[in-house]
Amino acid sequence: MEEPNTLGTLFSDLTQNVSVLVRQEVELAKTELKESASNAGKGAGMYAGAGIAAHFVLLFLSVAAWVGIGQWTGHGWSAVIVAVIWAVIAAILAVVARKQLKSVKGMPKTAQTVKKIPSAFNPKEETR
Template sequence: MTDMPTPSQQKAATTSVGELVGEVSRDLSELMRKELELAKAELADSAKKAGAGAGLLGGAGYAAMMTLLFLSIALWWALGTLVGGGWSGVIVAVLWAIIAGVLYAVGMKRIKSVRGAPRTVETVKEIPEALKRNEENRS
């Protein structure tokens, strides 16, 4: 093995510390710029896919609503042969009112259990104190 310095070692030996720090700073800036460009491109692609998926889910929701409507009408008609048209409409409406009540109760229970981002709130509250300590240490 020879004791020949590598090109990096030669450059470090002939370049000042300030120049080396400046070069590292430029390289980091370039790296951050490239990473931001990559993130923008990836997010744009993801947003397009999410938008298309959301549109399809909206269409599926509408189709499901129409299915429930026509099944409700069919149930109303079928019950109409047993108890009469008026009462069968009331029965179907009461069934839907019960379903709506259950969904409402479950939804409200879940909404009340949401606590937001408590850990994030706590850490954000610590930032001003950390900045104050930093200022005091500089003085």
């Protein structure tokens, strides 16, 4: 004869099943995170390579502009002209970057929701 399921047995089974489910979800999350991090690392490395290649493109285009402008003004002034062009580009990028960084607000929604956590979940000091 089978033993009837008591409330305690059902609760024990439920907590065990929830525990197994949570462990499985954590393992799945770890696996997915590892795969995502690997892909992100590969992508970042490729972006770095693209940045280096773009740097060389700009370098050689600058040399070509220097030589081209040098045909009209002399090579000394053409180097100054190309340097001034790059200085203007750098200044514009710096101003835009500064404006963009000032607009960063952090995580205001997260901060707001954390404040709403019930006090029951916050650790309490023991009174003696």
